[in-house]
Amino acid sequence: MSTPKSTDLGGRALDFVMGIVEAPINGFERLMGRKRMPYLFLAPNLVLFGIFTFLPIAIAVGYAFTGGTGLFVSDRPFVGFDNFRQLLQCEDYLRPGSCRESLFWTAIWNTLWFVGFNVVATLLVALVTALILNRAIAARGFFRAMFFYPVLLSPVVIGLIWKWFLDRNGLLNAFLQMLGVPPEIFLLDVGWSRFFVVVVSVWFHMGFYTLILLAGLQAIPKDLYEAAAIDAASPRRTLFRITLPLLGPNLLVVLILLMIRSVQIFDEAWVLTNGGGPGTANSFIVQYIYQMAFGSDLRLFGLASAASVLMGLVLLALTLIQLRLGRKMES
């Protein structure tokens, strides 16, 4: 197997590297057989993935069945389903106060409400933005970059920026005062603070979903729209009968990602609301897990792990249902 020699510098460098690895690769190939070679190339990635993803999952599942406050498995007594029982013990699930772990259930209900509003709002905003950007508007590249830009920021920075903006002496109040509206302490009001957690989340993530939807929109052949124009389809019918159905697979991807990531809401909300305030109005599941494990010296790793496992199972179920629905839609 002799490859033609390159003359440019990059090509020569590549030839050099290939020359070095060729012999061992050929050796491995003889040893393992050609069919198994792909696994050799996948191995480095699999090792990293194993150490930093699969292993922690396994550890978390294991910890969920242990108790105490010790960090190492050897210091932790096996308690069976105790942690799960503690989390799920409730007189009335609709009243978190009646539950043994009332904070857990408050967090669940807060998270559910957040997920509902956030998924709908982000999806709508991203879809409308993508539809607008998909038209031949001026400076499309600029707008695309602008909407995507927040995605690149750190959640903590996002939380801080918006906190300044919404503070008692923040920009928004200064602006309202100019209009003669009395100032409002947004982040200390239950309704307003929840509203703005959704606003910030939409603002933060919409660019990412807009990009996915825009890619889907641009993959729809132009001549379908021309055929629809000849077929006398109104803009409304074109949207609902052509664009949205053909965007279906992308919408499904967005819906799944959005749902999973909404359930995982934590960092930016934590910073924005000073740890879930006012009171527990904005404490979400991941925050609960974080607080049980690492917050205020509780070190309840078992309880936190059990909550993580429950959340993981729910997310898995949601994803499977959506994939099943998606497949049904396609056929």
Add this chain to the structure above:
Amino acid sequence: MGNLKLTSVTKSFGALTVLHDIDLTIDNGKFVVFVGPSGCGKSTLLRIIAGLEDISGGGIEIGGRDVVHLSPAERKIAMVFQSYALYPHMSVRKNLAFGLENLKFKRSEIDARIAEAARMLALEPYLDRKPRQLSGGQRQRVAIGRSIVRNPDIFLFDEPLSNLDAALRVQTRAEITRLHRQLKTTMIYVTHDQVEAMTMADEIVVLNGGRIEQVGTPLELFDKPRNLFVAGFLGSPRMNILKGKVVAVGETGVTVDVGYGVPLQARIDPAAVAAGQAVLLGIRPAHFAVGGEGLPFVVQYHESLGTETYVYGTFEGSEEQVIVHQAGHFAPERGALLRIMPQPGRMHVFDPDSGLALPRAIEERSAAHEHA
């Protein structure tokens, strides 16, 4: 009413003008083919008629109605796209129904029209399939069906056969022609394939570089091309072009010398040329008589198609390839010297500067007049 009138239609994309002053009238019920090389503006012209593209100048009338500011839907046209542009997520039935539903037709009327179109195009077994479950030819028929149900004044086709294999192309060509006879609706058909143009058209519009080169029936264009471009574009294999010089001007024609010591008689209007003038002679491969007196032709190779033979070679001492057609079996040796003579009435004479055909002798011209 499906007659179409274009007046001075111009189209530019930015600084690039792709259609220059197109004037064209198409009578009701005609099958008209726009033909020309790739990039000459055929699709653009068709899309302008459809209303998918704005014009930069000029006017468009359909059935006497100014349609320049009307949407595609309001123009009562239907279009079959090169890619078919079927809605991939809808069944064949829904593809056919979509336009009628948009126009708020009654369900019973929609069903009746779909049934009729499906019967005409033999699509009944496929009505509940999705486009991706169909073969190329079936998709093509669905695309045609989608236009038929609309009952348009004009059908527009943009290279509808280019995605089909050769056998299917010939078959579909015949089907579209049959459909035209049946429906008697104006059809405008774009292709770069001159065989499609010749076999399907009532009238051919030859386009080149955004301009109309010539309009006429297939035989008119074949027999009396207005210029070198049309002469070269229509007919397969292409017309042979020889350089020559007028040596004598007679009563009913002129004598042209193309070298090789064999003067040729061309029947063109003597008043149009002067002795000594350089001309180009166009002779189709089929219009040579082989044997006897004639130009010295050296055989390079031949292609036998069974019932006919094309012989490729050069004139003695020349480099330029010449193609000669012979009916039946004919297998000359490589390097053999044949004498070939152009049939006098079948020679085309062009002005080398303008590329225009020189006027034919009087009697031929009046005959051509009656034709038009």
